[in-house]
Amino acid sequence: MTTTNAIAKTCIAAAALVLAAGCATGPQANPADPFEGYNRGMARFNDGVDDAVLKPTATAYQAVTPQPVRTGVTNVFANLGDLWSSVNNLLQLRGEAALDSFVRFNVNTVFGIGGLFDVASEAGIQRHKSDFGLTLARWGVPSGPYLVLPLLGPSTVRDTAALPVDWQGDLVTQIGHVPTRNSLYGFRAVNTRANLLNAGSVLDSAALDKYSFTRDVYLQLRAQQAGQGAPGGGGDGGSEGGDGRLPPEEN
Amino acid sequence: MAERKDFHMMMNRRSLGQLAAAAALAAALPARAADEAPDALIKRLSNDVLQAIRGDKSLQNGDITKIIALVDRTIMPHVNFRRMTAAAVGPGWRQATPEQQQRLQEEFKTLLVRTYAGALTQVNAQTSIAVKPLRAQPTDTDVPVRTEIQGRGDPIQLDYRLEKTADGWKIYNLNVLGVWLVETYRNQFTQEINSKGVAGLIDSLAARNKANAGNGGAK
Numbered sequence: 001m002t003t004t005n006a007i008a009k010t011c012i013a014a015a016a017l018v019l020a021a022g023c024a025t026g027p028q029a030n031p032a033d034p035f036e037g038y039n040r041g042m043a044r045f046n047d048g049v050d051d052a053v054l055k056p057t058a059t060a061y062q063a064v065t066p067q068p069v070r071t072g073v074t075n076v077f078a079n080l081g082d083l084w085s086s087v088n089n090l091l092q093l094r095g096e097a098a099l100d101s102f103v104r105f106n107v108n109t110v111f112g113i114g115g116l117f118d119v120a121s122e123a124g125i126q127r128h129k130s131d132f133g134l135t136l137a138r139w140g141v142p143s144g145p146y147l148v149l150p151l152l153g154p155s156t157v158r159d160t161a162a163l164p165v166d167w168q169g170d171l172v173t174q175i176g177h178v179p180t181r182n183s184l185y186g187f188r189a190v191n192t193r194a195n196l197l198n199a200g201s202v203l204d205s206a207a208l209d210k211y212s213f214t215r216d217v218y219l220q221l222r223a224q225q226a227g228q229g230a231p232g233g234g235g236d237g238g239s240e241g242g243d244g245r246l247p248p249e250e251n
Numbered sequence: 252m253a254e255r256k257d258f259h260m261m262m263n264r265r266s267l268g269q270l271a272a273a274a275a276l277a278a279a280l281p282a283r284a285a286d287e288a289p290d291a292l293i294k295r296l297s298n299d300v301l302q303a304i305r306g307d308k309s310l311q312n313g314d315i316t317k318i319i320a321l322v323d324r325t326i327m328p329h330v331n332f333r334r335m336t337a338a339a340v341g342p343g344w345r346q347a348t349p350e351q352q353q354r355l356q357e358e359f360k361t362l363l364v365r366t367y368a369g370a371l372t373q374v375n376a377q378t379s380i381a382v383k384p385l386r387a388q389p390t391d392t393d394v395p396v397r398t399e400i401q402g403r404g405d406p407i408q409l410d411y412r413l414e415k416t417a418d419g420w421k422i423y424n425l426n427v428l429g430v431w432l433v434e435t436y437r438n439q440f441t442q443e444i445n446s447k448g449v450a451g452l453i454d455s456l457a458a459r460n461k462a463n464a465g466n467g468g469a470k
Contacts, residue, residue, distance in 0.1 A: 127405060198369065205463045206366040208439045208455050216435045224429025243395060244412040244424040244431045249334045 033146050033215060042148040043211050049151060050193075055200070058193035065194075072116045073191050079108045079115030081129065084169040088130035092138040097128035132166050133159035137226035146215050154218040289413045289420040290385040292329065293396045297380040299325050304374045311372055318368040319361075331414065331421040332356055338423070339436040340452070343444045351449055358456035359436075365463045378402035380409075391415075 030036055062070070086101035104120040104127065112119040121127065136158055137143065144157030155163075167173050172188070175181040207213030287295075303321055304310045310317050336356045337344045344352065383397040392415040400407040412424035425432040443452040 202366060202369060205459075206362070208459060209442055212438055212442060213435065216438050217430050220430045220435070221428060244410065244426055244433070245393060245395075246334070246338045246412070246424060246433060249331075249337060 032219075035145055035147060039146060039148040039215070040211050042150060043214070046148065046151060046153055047210075054189065054193050055197075058190050058197060061190050062194040062197060070191065070194060073187070074195060075108070075112070075118045076115040077188050077191065078118075078127070079105060079112070080171040082108070082127065083171065084166070085128060085130040087169060088132060088135045089128055091135045092130065094128070094130075097130070100125050101128055101130075131159075131162065132169065133162040133222075134226055136162055143219075143222065143226070146219060154214060156219070156222065159222070287419060288385065289387075289394050289411075289415075290382050290396050292413075292420050293398060293411055294380070294382045296326060296329060297382070297398065300371075301374060301378060301380065304371055305376065311374065313368060313372045315365060315368055318371060319364050322364050327360075329420070329422055331416070331423045332360060334414075334421075334423045335359075335433055338433045340440050340444070340449070341437055343440075343449045343452070347449045351453060354453050355449075355456070358453060358460060361460045362456060362463075363432075365460065373402075375402060381406075394420075 033039065082101045082105040086098050086105060089095075089098035089101055104125050107120045107123065107125070108115045108118060111117075133156075141158050143159070147155050147157055147160055149155050149160060152163075172181060172184050175184065203210060203214065300321065303325065307317070310321065333352075333356060336352075336359050339359065340347070340355060344355075347355065379401050381399045381401055383399070385394065385396060387394040394413055396411045396413060398409045398411070400409055408426070408428055410426035411422050412426075413420040413422050423433075440452055443455050447455070
């Protein structure tokens with residue numbers, strides 16, 4: 001009765017506080033990042049998990065595994081991704097890219113022994129990596145605010161919505177045997193993290209504030225990828241401040 | 252006295268010709284530098300840097316002092332670093348004293364060189380730089396130049412923004428993989444200035460540089 005009311009009121013107040021903390025208000029609020037409070041918290045959590053688990057594992061993996069083996073592993077997973085890229089390129093009406101991706105997948109699977117060797121790149125067939133988020137972008141869906149996902153890291157509202165579709169398109173997901181599938185997920189995560197160890201240390205050195213640096217770089221990269229699919233090539237770096245032009249110097 | 256006067260007159264006439272020739276030569280050199288097209292300039296600089304790295308093992312191993320020297324010698328003369336720093340600092344630049352402006356430039360340069368020096372260690376024999384054709388009017392004074400670093404793996408997009416000055420074209424913005432440097436650092440610097448002011452920004456930069464030096468630079 002009164003106690004239940006009190007508990008309910010406390011819970012509602014707590015929830016309201018959490019939501020308010022998540023919403024950026026006040027003079028520091030960044031209009032491009034309305035979820036900054038939540039994002040920073042999640043980024044901190046992800047960094048914690050990374051420092052505790054993923055980075056040490058990836059570092060050890062890199063130390064004990066010779067480069068050619070790691071390249072082979074990267075190629076196998078990238079090859080699986082090429083099929084989904086092909087589908088998305090097709091959905092974006094990028095015929096040449098779709099064909100390239102499809103040919104890559106076939107050539108690498110057959111001649112590259114299950115994707116181990118990137119024969120297609122040697123043959124000059126370019127990779128056109130794509131995903132459902134980019135397909136949505138191509139069809140006019142704006143990216144929406146920056147959103148940091150638990151464990152998965154930087155994303156946007158649009159790309160988060162696209163994730164379930166990407167998971168369906170991910171060939172690893174199609175594996176029925178759950179323990180094998182989970183092992184492959186883990187293996188892929190460790191291998192990817194190992195490939196990004198250099199980039200990670202550049203990030204640590206380059207940034208004054210790792211969170212906002214990561215956010216700005218991620219959003220620019222993503223806009224760039226989306227822009228490349230736009231009809232007309234987007235070659236001069238279309239979207240938001242994309243051409244690097246600055247106001248004249250004032251002395 | 253008269254002899255000395257005659258001597259001077261003779262010297263003048265003879266050396267006038269030499270002087271004229273020297274002046275013409277001196278005038279020709281800066282004129283040629285100012286006439287070099289922006290994409291030709293970028294191509295020359297890129298190849299110079301690649302050659303320097305390929306020829307020096309210590310550069311490939313990430314010797315920071317040598318990399319800074321290479322950057323100072325080859326690249327910095329063609330960069331309007333003051334404009335880059337001012338644009339990254341934003342409105343706070345005008346409130347900064349000249350000493351602070353100087354410090355900002357130095358710390359920013361150290362930060363960039365230390366951080367991205369690691370990228371130069373990835374250069375190998377297959378690395379090459381392809382400069383895309385310049386898409387600009389001959390009368391433009393502010394142009395983009397697009398290049399691509401080709402080698403192992405996917406090509407890396409590297410774009411420049413150049414402005415025309417009396418000393419030739421100068422780089423004032425840089426784009427790697429779609430990310431413009433000045434814009435990215437502008438957000439970083441604005442955050443620091445909002446919370447700690449320009450002096451605080453200088454301190455943060457200096458602290459970051461010290462920490463990077465302690466870690467032996469980016470590798």
